[in-house]
Amino acid sequence: MSKAMTPRTWFLTGASRGLGAHWAEAVLARGDRLAATARDIAALAPLSERYGDHFLPLRLDVSDTAAVRDAVRSTEATFGGIDVLVNNAGHMLVGAVEEVEEEQARAQMDVNYFGALAATRAVLPGMRERRAGRILQVSSLGGLVAYPALGIYQATKWALEAMSESLAAEVAAHGIHVTLIEPIMFPTDLAAASPQVAQDPAYAHARQALYAGAEAAGFTPGDPAATSEALLAIVDAPEPPLRVLFGTGGLEALRTEYAGRLAGLEQWDHLSRLAQGKPSGS
Template sequence: MSKAVTSRTWFLTGASRGLGAHWAEAILARGDRLAAVARDTAALAPLSERHGDRFLPLELDVRDSAAVPDAVRSAEAAFGGIDVLVNNAGHMLIGAVEEVEEEQARAQMDVYYFGSLWAARAVLPGMRERRAGRILQVSSLGGLVAYPALGIYQASKWALEAMSESLAAEVAAYGIHVTLIEPVMFPTGLAATSPQARQDPAYAHARQALFAGAEAGGFTPGDPAATAEALLALVETPEPPVRVLFGTGGLEALRTEYAGRLAGLEQWDHVSRLAQGKPSGS
């Protein structure tokens, strides 16, 4: 006897391109309902034509804290409730910390951190009421390791990581699972379509180190289309992880990174103990 397939309702940001476009196709191919968010919904027209009432395109800039809850309410009104939120919208700002303008830094944090925060907050009341739900936060290997010339982009991911880990602990009692998806390297054209910082010759070495590090790390670009199968597998898992890498090479990079962090902390433990001071009363 074949296992019955549970139909779900998804709310996916960044649905018009990159990984999000592959995920939208897979979600609808599965027979689920999808509220797909994009700043320009023209690219979503073919999905509307093919999938009719199971597909709801929503034009939205996730940085708009007032518009995000409105979009979630529209999806809930159309489909009855949201089972899976995927926070995927974003861009990747390349530039050394000194090169980045204030507006660029704020925009980067707004889209990846605050945009995900507003969407998560908007779906939580319904998920808590139903005592079920999945929140998938698209982070990055750069949410765990920081490389030169990506500091502001990675700062937004590190903020997302911290918020999501806390959120996972807060909502587990309501049957809600939060998972951070950390893609390693996929050719999605993200950097090419993202705003870039001005280039100061003083930091040419940082940009060179970034690209040299990617080559030295041995990262092999993955197939963006294959990530859709992994996404669906996560949602089918009864007890999903808080973190999961998408792609290969990341685990080895993290072993090296964390071993180095611990070694550095141990090397300077004498300063840590100096800062502790003497026990009171001694």
């Protein structure tokens, strides 16, 4: 695993489990400083014991915007600034659009989108002042393609995608790079640890289509630990990508998706022209 020329300071949300736990270990193992957040920081105690003052555990619910700002300020006060933000906290609500309660939908957006937005906005002043910084947004293949029974979850990722693409264009002049990470399939128990909907038999076919689609696409589970090296490579790259897929099979799925979108738009282009109307003065 490559080592950075000088130690960096990271702010990582959702560090207690899944990909975040692997990333926290990798960041600290190479000598960087890390502020890591979790709703239950007891899970972070082993890292505190091993890495001492290189590690700052923070109890945080990212849906609390004021608490997010406080956590960022605490990290800046402790380490002198944040070089890398990784917005990883999130959960996955599985359910058809009609099955999801409004409160569940709002909570999903609060964590996956507004939590990332709050952390992003909080680190930007310091990064702009130093004219350097990396912001890594953990999206999903579902931030680029929408599958049945995941509409609300994927809506949060589509929102994250749009915000981050605009942000990348806005902050490039300040020396800040933004990267959207698109994991495909990793055994992290994300769905199992997330809120559940009351399933309606009317949408059993949607859940079946979700799993059948993943099987048909040939998605196979990747190794969560292996993502750490890829994450560090993004941060070390002089010109990191705006988007990068984590895992295999995604490119083929996207080629099919985008070809279908273009074909559909071309098929109905006659309505596009009808809606345009005639040029004024003709």
